[in-house]
Structure formats: structure tokens, C-alpha cells
Amino acid sequence: QVQVVESGGGMVQAGGSLRLSCVTSTTIYSIDSMGWYRQASGKQRELVAQITSGGTTDYPDSVKGRFTTSRDSAKNTVYLQMNTLKPEDTAVYYCAVDDVVGRRYWGQGTQVTVSS
Numbered sequence: 236q237v238q239v240v241e242s243g244g245g246m247v248q249a250g251g252s253l254r255l256s257c258v259t260s261t262t263i264y265s266i267d268s269m270g271w272y273r274q275a276s277g278k279q280r281e282l283v284a285q286i287t288s289g290g291t292t293d294y295p296d297s298v299k300g301r302f303t304t305s306r307d308s309a310k311n312t313v314y315l316q317m318n319t320l321k322p323e324d325t326a327v328y329y330c331a332v333d334d335v336v337g338r339r340y341w342g343q344g345t346q347v348t349v350s351s
Contacts (some may be wrong), residue, residue, distance in 0.1 A: 237261075237340040241330045244345030247320055247350060251349070255315040257330030267333045269313045271304060273326035273347075280329070284315055298324075320349045 240255035257269065265333040268287045274280040285293045292304055301320075306313040313330065330342040 236332070237338075239330050239332050239340050239342035241328065241342040241345040244328060244347045245317070246348040246350065249322055249341070249349055250320045251320050251351050252316070253301060253320065253347060255328055255330075255345060255347075257313045257315075257329075257332075259311050259313075259332050259340070261317075265334050268333045269304075270331045271302075271313075271315045272329045272331055273324075273345075274329070275326040278326075281328060283328075286313060316332065317347070318348075322351045327351050338344045 238260040239257060241255060243253060244251060244272055246252055258275050264289060268285055270285040271283050272280050273283050282295060283298050286304045286306055294302060301318050303316045304313060325348050327344040328347050329344045332340045
């Protein structure tokens, strides 16, 4: 059973930075991609960053240039560096792990709050 655990959320003022971490218990060779999603109160969950097993990253326009995802394969960890945070970035952030046979595993989420 894959376990996915996020950490690093918190409260920050607008313009500040946070770094989220996501550790997965599965061995890295079985992971196809890892993604970061967020869900604000009353809104649908949306993708904010994705990194494939080959290292290719993708971001929506809303965070492009501000958010960066990276991974440390030796630690089975993926990171989300969030800079120039805005109040509209406030949400619960989730890590999702897609394995090579198409299964997706979610973490429990971590709250990010950006005050104006």
C-alpha cells in the first residue's frame, strides 16, 4: 500500500514563500508521475504542478513562474516551491502519486493560507 504524506503548509503573508514536501513509501521505479493539486473552499480541486518520471514538469498559467516542483528520487520525495504567494493561493494542497499501472494515491493534504 502506497502512503503519501505532505508537509510544509502554513500561513504566510502575500509575497512570501513556502515549500511543500511529499514523501511516498513506494519505490520510485513504480511511479509514473507525481502531482500537486489544491482545493480552495467551495471550489474544485485543480492541478498546480506535475513532474513525470522523466523529470518533465508542467504548470497551469495561474502559477507558472511562481511555483516550481522538483524531486529527490533517493528520498522518494517531491517538492513544491511556492514563491510570490497571493491570497488566491490559499487552499488545501494535495500530493498525488500515479503509478505505472494507472493507480492514483492521494495524501491527506496540507493547508496553505496567504494573508493580504
